[in-house]
Amino acid sequence: MLPDFLKQRIRRYEQYKWQENRGVEEETLIRNLPKDLRRDIKRHLCLDLLKKVPMFESMDNQLLDALCDKLKPVLYTERSYIVREGDPVDEMLFIMRGKLATATTNGGRTGFFNSSELKAGDFCGEELLTWALDPNYSSNLPISTRTVETISEVEAFALMPEDLKSVASQFRRLINNKQLQHTFRQGFT
Template structure:
């Protein structure tokens, strides 16, 4: 992301960077707490976790290492000249090992936010999305939900076609002019049992797919505006 930034902006950013250390197993920030700084990991390993604001049954985690960052909610906040209250963290962040990082405090990031908005490169925006745990979690959940909805639709279509075929077989057996009454009754019972089994299996399959479609997707992260002009 910083490869796209002019050195005239990097210098004041570096002047405001503070080195921070976190001991092993310590919690850096809790989900739903205000974000006071955006940090860039230099050494160590970090675990980030989210329950999507306490959504029942939802849990997502990511491991971050040197070169990754967290607290990106603060960047979106800093780029908006109308923002006032600090954003709330979407994730709980825990240091799995001793962690050394560079941190940009909220007030410092707000100060250089006007310079960020003068950037015109789309690559910065794409890079931000790619490395952001927020965006990656939202994208993964969105894709999974879309996939399971597609699976449900195809399964319903397949089951409906199979049921129609069995219903046709039952009707055909009832209209059969076969001399053997026993054969007609046997064919009808076979088709009825097959239809009952199909419906029972269909209910279980559809329930299994439905359980995997999340009731509530994570909220799409706010789009950081790197373009010039008023927001």
């Protein structure tokens, strides 16, 4: 039997999901549409979010369409942990609505604490990009250098590691492009 506080969190999530979707599973609805319409909808909802990532802003439309197609809508209730410092990063999140707090202790270094706020248009989980680009990648996901927790209810799109890796391998010629690698390194160093 689950403790009451977990039952309350589950109820709160289900209520939020119902409030946002009115019982309609958006992903199922979109998945059943013709491919071209599905692509246009995802592109309309996600393209601007993707282009905020320095690595993605100079990529061609074919790659951006493939990334848009892999994005999954997600909802988080207030005070939900997206990832904790030291845990594996299991999604890259593109925020549509809501606020998140991000904090790091730099691996628990004494006296070090840095925090910031993420909002609509921001993203987190970019550690997955270097992991996906590494041709000698390990199956081990990268470790988060920060804790990310929702401040409010959050609506976002998630890019899963296996989807990012799949798109990266399909478009290896673009990722091996020296200009793109330079852009990527400048954006995250």
